[in-house]
Amino acid sequence: MFAVIMAGGRGTRFWPRSRKRRPKQLLAILxxxxxxxxxxxxxxxxxxxxxxxxxxxxxxxxxxxxxxxxLPSDQLLVEPLGRNTAPCIGLAALFxxxxxxxxxxxxxPADHHIADIEDFRDTLNAAVQAAQEGEVLITLxxxxxxPETGYGYIEQGDPVKSGCARGVWGVKAFHEKPDRxxxxxxxxxGRFFWNSGMFIWxxxxxMKQFARWTPALYRELLxxxxxxxxxxxxKALREAYERMEDISIDYAVMEKADNVRMIEGRFGxxxxxxWEAVYQLSEKDGRGNYFQGPVIDLDSRGCLVYSPQxxxxxxxxxxxxxxxxxxxxxxxxxxxxxxxxKIVERLxxxxxxxxx
Amino acid sequence: MFAVIMAGGRGTRFWPRSRKRRPKQLLAILxxxxxxxxxxxxxxxxxxxxxxxxxxxxxxxxxxxxxxxxLPSDQLLVEPLGRNTAPCIGLAALFxxxxxxxxxxxxxPADHHIADIEDFRDTLNAAVQAAQEGEVLITLxxxxxxPETGYGYIEQGDPVKSGCARGVWGVKAFHEKPDRxxxxxxxxxGRFFWNSGMFIWxxxxxMKQFARWTPALYRELLxxxxxxxxxxxxKALREAYERMEDISIDYAVMEKADNVRMIEGRFGxxxxxxWEAVYQLSEKDGRGNYFQGPVIDLDSRGCLVYSPQxxxxxxxxxxxxxxxxxxxxxxxxxxxxxxxxKIVERLxxxxxxxxx
Numbered sequence: 001m002f003a004v005i006m007a008g009g010r011g012t013r014f015w016p017r018s019r020k021r022r023p024k025q026l027l028a029i030l031x032x033x034x035x036x037x038x039x040x041x042x043x044x045x046x047x048x049x050x051x052x053x054x055x056x057x058x059x060x061x062x063x064x065x066x067x068x069x070x071l072p073s074d075q076l077l078v079e080p081l082g083r084n085t086a087p088c089i090g091l092a093a094l095f096x097x098x099x100x101x102x103x104x105x106x107x108x109p110a111d112h113h114i115a116d117i118e119d120f121r122d123t124l125n126a127a128v129q130a131a132q133e134g135e136v137l138i139t140l141x142x143x144x145x146x147p148e149t150g151y152g153y154i155e156q157g158d159p160v161k162s163g164c165a166r167g168v169w170g171v172k173a174f175h176e177k178p179d180r181x182x183x184x185x186x187x188x189x190g191r192f193f194w195n196s197g198m199f200i201w202x203x204x205x206x207m208k209q210f211a212r213w214t215p216a217l218y219r220e221l222l223x224x225x226x227x228x229x230x231x232x233x234x235k236a237l238r239e240a241y242e243r244m245e246d247i248s249i250d251y252a253v254m255e256k257a258d259n260v261r262m263i264e265g266r267f268g269x270x271x272x273x274x275w276e277a278v279y280q281l282s283e284k285d286g287r288g289n290y291f292q293g294p295v296i297d298l299d300s301r302g303c304l305v306y307s308p309q310x311x312x313x314x315x316x317x318x319x320x321x322x323x324x325x326x327x328x329x330x331x332x333x334x335x336x337x338x339x340x341x342k343i344v345e346r347l348x349x350x351x352x353x354x355x356x
Numbered sequence: 357m358f359a360v361i362m363a364g365g366r367g368t369r370f371w372p373r374s375r376k377r378r379p380k381q382l383l384a385i386l387x388x389x390x391x392x393x394x395x396x397x398x399x400x401x402x403x404x405x406x407x408x409x410x411x412x413x414x415x416x417x418x419x420x421x422x423x424x425x426x427l428p429s430d431q432l433l434v435e436p437l438g439r440n441t442a443p444c445i446g447l448a449a450l451f452x453x454x455x456x457x458x459x460x461x462x463x464x465p466a467d468h469h470i471a472d473i474e475d476f477r478d479t480l481n482a483a484v485q486a487a488q489e490g491e492v493l494i495t496l497x498x499x500x501x502x503p504e505t506g507y508g509y510i511e512q513g514d515p516v517k518s519g520c521a522r523g524v525w526g527v528k529a530f531h532e533k534p535d536r537x538x539x540x541x542x543x544x545x546g547r548f549f550w551n552s553g554m555f556i557w558x559x560x561x562x563m564k565q566f567a568r569w570t571p572a573l574y575r576e577l578l579x580x581x582x583x584x585x586x587x588x589x590x591k592a593l594r595e596a597y598e599r600m601e602d603i604s605i606d607y608a609v610m611e612k613a614d615n616v617r618m619i620e621g622r623f624g625x626x627x628x629x630x631w632e633a634v635y636q637l638s639e640k641d642g643r644g645n646y647f648q649g650p651v652i653d654l655d656s657r658g659c660l661v662y663s664p665q666x667x668x669x670x671x672x673x674x675x676x677x678x679x680x681x682x683x684x685x686x687x688x689x690x691x692x693x694x695x696x697x698k699i700v701e702r703l704x705x706x707x708x709x710x711x712x
Contacts, residue, residue: 015669016669296699296702296703298695298698298699298702307685310682310683310684310685311683311684311685311711312684312685312686312687313371313372313684313685313686313687313688313699314687314688315686315687315688315689315692315695315696315698315699316688316689316692316695317676317687317688317689320673320687322685322687324685326666327666327667328666328667328668328669329663329666329667329668329669329678329680329685330668330669330671331668331669331670331671331673331676331678331687332669332670332671332672332673333671333672333673336671336672339654339671339672340671342654342671343652343654343669343671346652346654347652355667
């Protein structure tokens, strides 16, 4: 099996700690290693370096090369521009298919947190076996623990026979990010799972679905076949990407294909989507504060402070996120930390390259 | 008349903008000039440079000399250590008495804000006339506009005959900082005034009261008589100060003397005692925010931000004080800005000289 780690995101919700050249997956936002390193180390026992594939964007490539000197240089695929997950997965599938179309790909976002790594690996091994039993697209569904409105949901279908070590299910439908009421109903119903964005399938299986549902993308991929590393590759890749649609794998394939299967992921998953998620995953003090850096606190509760250098004095504040960097300072309530991306949108609109 | 400006305070409630060597009165916290400059300029038309007396502490003296090159050098009195207002006023009274005991002293804190400067000067001129009519101690009482618990109160007595242009009243009692309930009762009663800490009297009148109520302090002052500028002056001054009690003029004299008079100060007074006071005195935007420095605001209300250099992104926060300096960052609710001094107390207890 090939591990395909999608490491092209920006993570704008972690601004100002995340920046264009220092995106979320390259930050040691949980623990001492970067999230990308944690993701790679988690998968390495499954595939080894010779079957590890990283996909990233141009600006991040040098940093990633430095981080993983053991990674064969052709196994870092560099997208010339961000085009969402369908082209990213297409490019990886092309690479794997050129080696062996029947090879299984385990597609993993670079920036998630997994609590039980053993169970995570066992689940992936089972999913790989299921993917090899027949031409199916396997997605991992996470049992929801609260009515999250920030994720898409997978509606579980009927059980499907499989020789693998985990239960395999059909998928009745994909549901987009719900409102609060609908999220509560789905949580209560019990047969809805969070869409984790982790997929398992053979290169041949996904290529066939690209051909069926996104023929334009498929044609671009075919046009790139067997050109990687040859003269003109970068130009050809850029031109192909410029023609490709910006589209997620969910919209492009998963919501349409009729051979989708789901395996439950019960290994403690978190997409580390915001400072609130970091807060939830961190060890708090007796008043529910999580401080990284020198903080003087008088009577504050429920705060997350990231300020590795400057002393921060908090006096009587509650449930705030405070992120201080040499270039900018962010202050917002924890419950609105999803909206930090709006600040990045504003800075982008104002052309503030110095702060992006 | 001599203007005596007491410029020795720390202003710890403005930390981290105020620091040991950069106290409140040396900050341009309101407008473009420092508060001390504003105080000096306000008084200058009344007394001129040759009757301007500044009293400060050692660490601040060089900065103050730089600020006022026109001030005759012997008219900056430098206290070797802080000993509250009674020794400070005693030292100034000694200086004035050596020139002319019948000279009137107008004693002004360095760090207050006055809205109507014309009326302020008219009030002081009237007070000087009243002080010269007889041997009395005049204090300015501010008509309260809300039940402030952070000030002492003056209980107005009966009217006293005077040829000056303002009403002069006896004082029935001084009241210490009240609790909320008592403050509300005093506000409703109408005959209670805020104790502004501004006093007018002749040098002879206050010296006589020192002799009567604080004989130890008076003896120290006598011991220093006619020594200023002579060899050994600094040593003698330090030794005298080390023996002096740390005591306010209110405790030492005003609450005991029987010749105290009050004139009403209706010129718009504010002691600029905290960031909340600065907020109240500042011009806010349509959402009640007052920003000094580059701020990106999404949906915040009622905030004061001081960050002259670093960009601050506020997202959905309310009624916060945010003060960013190169050394430290403060975040607190506006309504608790009085408590900022507790942070300085903590830093002092921890010996954090780098942040004091």
